[in-house]
Amino acid sequence: MSNDELQREAAARDAPLSALYQRTRKDEPPAQLDAAILAAAHREVAAGPQRANTSGNFARFRMPLALAATLVLGISVVAVVRQLEPRQENLHVAMVEPAPTESQLPEVQGSSASEPAPATQKPVAEMHAALTPPAAPVARDRLKKSARVQEEKDSAAEQVALAQPAETEAIHSSSKAESVPSSGPELQLALAPPVVVAQLASDQAETEANSQEVDRIASAKSSAAEMSAPRRAPAAMSATVGSEPSNGSANRSLAVERPAARPAKPARALKPIGTWLKEIAQLRVEGHEQEGAQQLQLFKNAYPDISEEKITSSLSGYERDWREAAKTRAVPVIVDEKK
């Protein structure tokens, strides 16, 4: 303590008063209070080291542990998101245009009960799947376009149905006889409005662009794909006949127009192997065993040089992936409820 501080201490203290105060210092804490405090202190020492060490260790490692946990979580989330992104796009591609089979056609079938439709519906779905482009951006564009064009198609279909019942009857009779299978697409194009024709033309162009890689295989195997084309036309025509012109139901129009518009596309475009197998796996996982089996048969016809063992292993892998994807996220099912 410096001299200044000593002088300050001396100046601050009043010696006589301090001496007087010292004589009042008689109060002491009670003995039981002393005993209680000392006992508590001894207890703390007896039980203390473990607690002190534990809290010290925890405090020492708390921050690094928190940082490590944050890093692991962040990296895991990024990895999972990156892994699932391409699958999601594939799902979009597969779901852009679902095949109008059991869920949509029964109403149409009910109105034309005499039609032997089941034999013709499945090839229509197969060609839908076969014509679906593999690239996700293309699929998104097509989804937008088809949503816009579909409304025009529906209204045009109603107008056509109301204005030309004679042609519809003619189609009906011809479909019953199945005498002119190749005339279905042309007739449908003729009945469709110009916008639909333009859309079909653009779809065809996209499909051709996307199928350049498989053209070589497709040309060699086009006979297998074209085998299903003649059966597709009667299906479209029977569906068209099934829609009652006077009712003009939007649901039926959708069920009618979609298969009717597809025959305008060329059958030579084949899907890539991976995309096709994924779709087959999806059908199997979703319980559409029959469709899956048919698709698989088509696939085997189109690619006979791929061994059965390889196909089976690929399918099992895709099915497993599909189940995992379905567990982790909701699969977007694009169904136009409005129509």
Next chain:
Amino acid sequence: MQAYCAGNAQAFDALYQRHRGPLYRYVCRQCQRASADEIFQDIWLKIVKARAGYQPTAKFTTYLYTIARRRLIDHYRSQGNVDTAVYDESEDEDADTVSVAGPLQAQPENQAANAQVLDQLLEEIERLPPAQREAFLLQEEAGLSLVEIAATLDVGVETVKSRIRYAIDKLRKRLVEHA
């Protein structure tokens, strides 16, 4: 205290014996006797509980009386009569009206034979403004220097010095008046 933190219980006994009386009186002078025991025990239990995380950054006495002061403030608040303004410098300004220290007209020690004078002194200490009272008690009971009192009260040294001077002047003046 460091020995006690290392697990030496006897070190705490020595520590306690050294500080128990001054701390007890420091508490008693600032609250009712009935509350003093509880507050005194709480202060020591806090010391005991803080054993694991104790870091010797200051003199133990400063540490002990800092805890005691906070516990007293908590007590005032729980009683509902806390007035934080009493710790402000305004109390010192009010004390300007008190006559500055001069020679005692009657030396208190000469009258100390009379126990009544001692009781009167304790009463006058209780009547002091809290800021001046705690500064005075920290000096007389705890034996802290001005710097240590300033650290305990978290104020400047000159402020502490001023508070003690005002407290002494008031006590002297009132004792003389009673005499």
